Amino acid sequence: MxxxxxxxxxxxxxxxxxxxxxxxxxxxxxxxxxxxxxxxxxxxxxxxxxxxxxxxxxxxxxxxxxxxxxxxxxxxxxxxxxxxxxxxxxxxxxxxxxxxxxxxxxxxxxxxxxxxxxxxxxxxxxxxxRYPAEMSNVLNRQSPEQIVTQIESLDREALKLVKNANEMVGRMVSLSLKQGIFQTRANQRSGKVKNCDTDKAVQFLQTEITKADNLSPIYMNQVQRLRALKQLRRYYHMRYWLxxxxxxxxxxxxxxxxxxxxxxxxxxxxx
Ligand code: HEM
Structure with a gap:
């Protein structure tokens, strides 16, 4: 039917x-x-x-x-x-x-x-x-506030994980933790953020991880942070146009x- x-x-x-x-x-x-x-x-x-x-x-x-x-x-x-x-x-x-x-x-x-x-x-x-259904799919039935809470807890975990890491890793992660959902209104309009510090930290850790095994947890942490940021970016981008x-x-x-x-x-x- x-x-x-x-x-x-x-x-x-x-x-x-x-x-x-x-x-x-x-x-x-x-x-x-x-x-x-x-x-x-x-x-x-x-x-x-x-x-x-x-x-x-x-x-x-x-x-x-x-x-x-x-x-x-x-x-x-x-x-x-x-x-x-x-x-x-x-x-x-x-x-x-x-x-x-x-x-x-x-x-x-x-x-x-x-x-x-x-x-x-x-x-x-x-x-x-298109957008109302896509908005609930992109967040996997969670609210945007719940995803923000997830990012906050990932960030607390990241601070502990980088305590013993080298200076460069510490600097990249600390910049990543300051990275918000969007920097400008134009970012929200396009749904994209150029030069995202969390993205940079993930790229950096992806190469570093091949040299030091102990970077795995912080790498996973940053991958999850980036995924959560991307969910929120897509969601707020659609909400902006609606x-x-x-x-x-x-x-x-x-x-x-x-x-x-x-x-x-x-x-x-x-x-
Ligand atoms: C002169 C013609 C029209 C007038 C005066 C008009 C007026 C309105 C008004 C007052 C609303 C309610 C918005 C709200 O309070 O949230 C609305 C919603 C809407 N209109 Fe129109 N409209 C017109 C033509 C059209 C046309 C031609 C389309 C599509 C081809 C359209 C699509 C929609 C849609 C999709 C909504 C939102 C429905 C919703 O939120 O559930 N409208 N319109």
Missing amino acids: IQDNLFNYKRFVFLKWALLLTLVSTFAYLIDQPAIHANGGTWLGYTLGTVGALLILWLMWFGVRKRQYNNQSGNLRGWVSAHIYLGLSLAVVATLHAGFQIGWNIHSLAYILTLTTIGTGVWGLGFYL ELWLAVHVPCSFGLLAALIAHVLSVFIYW
């Missing part, structure tokens, strides 16, 4: 609704013969504008619905599936409503913010689909709401 996911939810029910809406709007646009040229002020323009505005309000309502943990109306997967497909169909409805008339005015601002919000939704979808895209998508949608209100008010004031 094929499992429901965001895209094929209930046999693509929301894809079908979105396609129907797109086809009906396009058909109406093609057969409509307005007196001047197609724009938001014809009967079809008003109809598509009303549908578009209701869609925007409903898409924004998702932020509220997501936080209503006791609400049983439809499951969240269904809501996200509908959000994606109907959100995409809004691009067609809004374009036809505007009748391809773009200028330097509040109406076009609302239109551009609509496309921008949809664009940010598409951009974030890749992160949203948080960043929502921090763009949500403000864009509020900007759109404000522009939509201004657009509707200005239409009725200057009627």
